[in-house]
Amino acid sequence: MNTLKLAFRGLSRNRRRSLMTLLTIALGFAAISLFAGYTHNIYSGISRGAIHGEMLGHLTLRKPGMTKEGKLYPERYLLSNDEVEKLIELLRNEPHVKLLAPRLAFSGLISNGRVSTIFLAEGIEPSALKTLQDGMFTQAEIERGAFINMKKKLDPDHPEVVELSTGLADLLHINNQGQAAMLVNTMSGQANALDVTMSKSFDTGNAGTNDKFALVSLGFAQNLYDAAGHADRLTVLLDEVTQTEPMRKLIHAKLQAAGLEMEINSWNELSSFYTQVHGMFNMIFGFIFLIVLTVVVMSVANSMGMTVIERTREIGTLRSIGLRRAGVVRIFTMESLMLTLNGCGMGLLLTVMVRYGINVANISYTPPNSVSPTPLLVDLDVGHIVFTFVLMGIVATLAAYLPARRAANTKIIDALGHI
Amino acid sequence: MITSNSTQPLLRISDIHRRFMLGETAIDALHRVSLDIHSGEFLAVWGPSGSGKSTLMNIIGLIDTPTAGEVWFDGQDTHSLKDDSITDFRGKKIGFVFQNFNLVPVLSAQENVMLPLQIQGVTDTAARDRATQALVDVGLDKFMTQRPDKLSGGQRQRVAIARALVVSPRLIIADEPTANLDSENSTMIIELMRQMNHSKGVTFVFTTHDPRLLEHVDRKVLLRDGLIVEDEVTQ
Numbered sequence: 249m250n251t252l253k254l255a256f257r258g259l260s261r262n263r264r265r266s267l268m269t270l271l272t273i274a275l276g277f278a279a280i281s282l283f284a285g286y287t288h289n290i291y292s293g294i295s296r297g298a299i300h301g302e303m304l305g306h307l308t309l310r311k312p313g314m315t316k317e318g319k320l321y322p323e324r325y326l327l328s329n330d331e332v333e334k335l336i337e338l339l340r341n342e343p344h345v346k347l348l349a350p351r352l353a354f355s356g357l358i359s360n361g362r363v364s365t366i367f368l369a370e371g372i373e374p375s376a377l378k379t380l381q382d383g384m385f386t387q388a389e390i391e392r393g394a395f396i397n398m399k400k401k402l403d404p405d406h407p408e409v410v411e412l413s414t415g416l417a418d419l420l421h422i423n424n425q426g427q428a429a430m431l432v433n434t435m436s437g438q439a440n441a442l443d444v445t446m447s448k449s450f451d452t453g454n455a456g457t458n459d460k461f462a463l464v465s466l467g468f469a470q471n472l473y474d475a476a477g478h479a480d481r482l483t484v485l486l487d488e489v490t491q492t493e494p495m496r497k498l499i500h501a502k503l504q505a506a507g508l509e510m511e512i513n514s515w516n517e518l519s520s521f522y523t524q525v526h527g528m529f530n531m532i533f534g535f536i537f538l539i540v541l542t543v544v545v546m547s548v549a550n551s552m553g554m555t556v557i558e559r560t561r562e563i564g565t566l567r568s569i570g571l572r573r574a575g576v577v578r579i580f581t582m583e584s585l586m587l588t589l590n591g592c593g594m595g596l597l598l599t600v601m602v603r604y605g606i607n608v609a610n611i612s613y614t615p616p617n618s619v620s621p622t623p624l625l626v627d628l629d630v631g632h633i634v635f636t637f638v639l640m641g642i643v644a645t646l647a648a649y650l651p652a653r654r655a656a657n658t659k660i661i662d663a664l665g666h667i
Numbered sequence: 668m669i670t671s672n673s674t675q676p677l678l679r680i681s682d683i684h685r686r687f688m689l690g691e692t693a694i695d696a697l698h699r700v701s702l703d704i705h706s707g708e709f710l711a712v713w714g715p716s717g718s719g720k721s722t723l724m725n726i727i728g729l730i731d732t733p734t735a736g737e738v739w740f741d742g743q744d745t746h747s748l749k750d751d752s753i754t755d756f757r758g759k760k761i762g763f764v765f766q767n768f769n770l771v772p773v774l775s776a777q778e779n780v781m782l783p784l785q786i787q788g789v790t791d792t793a794a795r796d797r798a799t800q801a802l803v804d805v806g807l808d809k810f811m812t813q814r815p816d817k818l819s820g821g822q823r824q825r826v827a828i829a830r831a832l833v834v835s836p837r838l839i840i841a842d843e844p845t846a847n848l849d850s851e852n853s854t855m856i857i858e859l860m861r862q863m864n865h866s867k868g869v870t871f872v873f874t875t876h877d878p879r880l881l882e883h884v885d886r887k888v889l890l891r892d893g894l895i896v897e898d899e900v901t902q
Contacts, residue, residue, distance in 0.1 A: 257773035565769040568730050569783045570758015572751050660730040
C-alpha cells in the first residue's frame with residue numbers, strides 16, 4: 249500500500265491543524281538550531297581565545313609537579329636549555345605540530361618611579377608570539393574590527409621593549425614608549441630589576457587580568473629571572489584543534505619512549521573559563537531543548553490524537569478491507585513523521601534566514617567579566633541540527649505511535665460505528 | 668445465479684450466539700443462528716431494526732466474532748485464525764459495501780478502488796489497471812479522478828461496489844447499501860449488484876429493510892429478535 253501517499257493526503261484533511269503543528273515544530277526547531285548556532289559561535293570564540301588569545305596553544309608540556317611546586321622550587325621544575333632543545337628536537341617533525349614555543353612566566357613588581365604594583369608576565373619568543381596568534385579572529389571579526397586591541401606584538405631586535413595590559417598601563421600612567429622598571433625574585437631568590445619600555449598596551453579580554461598582565465620576549469624574561477636558557481613549559485601549537493587529543497597521546501608515547509617524564513595538558517584543561525562557559529551553556533541548551541521538545545511532542549501527540557479520533561471509521565474500513573493492525577500504525581506514524589520532517593525542514597529554512605538577519609545586523613554586547621564588546625554571531629551548527637532533526641523525528645513518531653496503536657486495536661465493528 | 672447448492676457451502680455458520688454487554692446489561696443480538704450460504708447466491712437478510720441483521724453481517728464478514736458457535740468460510744474454520752491471518756483472509760475473499768459508503772475522502776474514485784489491492788501488495792500499475800476495469804464495470808469510467816465529495820450518493824456507492832469487487836472476492840457483504848439513497852438509486856444499486864452477481868459469479872449478501880428490493884433476490888432470510896424466522900428461496 250502506498251503509505252506515503254495516504255500519509256501525505258491525510259495531512260491535507262485538516263489543513264489548519266496541520267499548519268499549526270507544522271509551525272510549532274518549525275519554530276521549535278529554529279529556536280533550538282539558532283541557540284545551538286549561537287553557543288557554537290561562543291565555544292568557537294572562547295576556544296580560539298584560549299588557544300591563541302590566552303596563548304595556551306593546544307598542548308602544554310611541563311615537568312610533573314610544576315604547577316604545584318614550581319613557584320617554591322623553580323630550579324627543580326624549570327626546563328633547562330638542554331631539556332628544551334631535546335624536546336624540540338623530538339617533536340618538531342611530528343605531524344600537525346605547527347609550533348613549539350618555550351615559555352617562561354614570572355611575577356614581580358613594576359614601577360614608574362612614583363608608584364609600584366604587581367604584575368604577571370609572560371616571556372615568549374617574538375616570532376612564536378606571532379605564530380601563536382594566527383587564527384585568533386574570524387574573518388567576520390576582522391572585518392568588524394572587533395577585539396582589535398587584543399593583538400600583541402614583540403620586537404625581536406629590542407628585548408627591553410615590552411607590552412603591558414591596558415589596565416596596568418593606566419595604573420602606572422604610562423603611555424606608548426613610556427619607561428618603567430620590573431623587579432623580580434630570580435630563580436635563586438635574589439632581587440633583580442631591569443628597565444623596560446612599553447611599546448603599546450593591549451587588552452587581555454578578561455577584566456581580572458587586564459590590570460596585571462605584561463608580555464616580554466623570552467630572552468628578556470630569562471635575563472630578568474636569571475635563568476638563561478630556561479623555560480617553565482613548552483607550548484605546542486597544532487594545525488587543527490581536533491588533533492589535540494590524538495597528538496597528546498602520540499606525544500606522551502614518544503616522550504615515554506625517550507625516557508622523558510612530562511605532564512601534558514590540553515588547552516581546555518588549562519582554560520577554566522572555557523570549561524565553565526561550556527558547562528553553563530550546555531546546561532542552558534539542554535534545558536531549552538527539553539522545553540521545546542516537550543512542546544513539540546505535546547503538539548504532535550495532540551494533533552495525531554485528534555486525527556486518529558476523527559478517522560476512526562476510516563480505520564475500521566481499512567481494517568475491513570484487509571489492512572493489518574500494523575498497517576494502521578504505519579499510516580499514522582508515517583503521517584506524524586512526515587509532519588515532523590516537513591516542520592524541521594521549514595525550521596531549517598527559518599534558521600538560515602534568521603541567522604543571516606542576525607549576522608548582518610551588526611549586534612554586539614559585552615559579556616560578564618569582559619573588557620570589550622563581543623559581536624553577536626550565529627553559526628550553522630550542523631551536528632546539533634542533524635541531532636535535533638533525528639531526535640524530533642523519533643520522538644514525534646513515538647508520540648503518534650500510541651494513539652495509532654490504540655486505534656489499530658479498536659474492534660472493527662466499534663470503529664465502523666464511530667460517529 | 669446459484670451454482671452449487673448441493674456441494675460444500677461457501678459459508679456455514681452454526682449455532683451462532685452473540686451477546687453484547689451494555690454496562691452490566693447483557694443484550695443477546697443473535698440466538699443460535701445457523702445458516703449456509705452457497706457460492707453465487709444473491710441473498711438478502713431483512714427484518715426490522717434491532718433484529719440482528721448488522722450483527723449477522725459482521726460475523727459473516729469476519730469483522731466480529733460470535734460469543735458462541737462456529738463460522739466456516741470456504742471450508743476453513745475461521746475461529747482458528749489469528750488476527751493477521753483473518754485480516755488477510757478477509758482482504759482476499761470478502762468485499763464490503765457500507766451504508767455510508769466509507770470511501771477515503773482524500774483519495775480519488777480510482778485510488779479508493781486501488782486501495783484493497785495495494786494493501787495486498789499488488790503493484791501500482793496492476794492495481795490501477797484493475798481499478799480502472801472495476802470502475803468501468805460499474806459505469807464510472809468518466810469519474811475516476813473525482814474525489815468522493817464530487818460524486819452523488821449513487822455514484823459513491825458504485826465506487827464502493829467497485830472497491831469490493833476489485834479483489835475478485837468470493838463474497839460481498841453489503842450492510843444496508845441503499846439506506847442513504849433515494850428509491851431510484853436504491854434500485855439501480857441493487858440491479859448493479861445483481862448484474863455483478865450474474866456476470867462475475869460473486870456471492871452477495873446484503874441487508875435491507877426495504878421490501879421492494881426483495882423482488883430482486885434469489886433468497887431472502889427474515890430475522891426477528893436475533894432469530895431466523897424465515898429462509899425463502901424465491902427464484
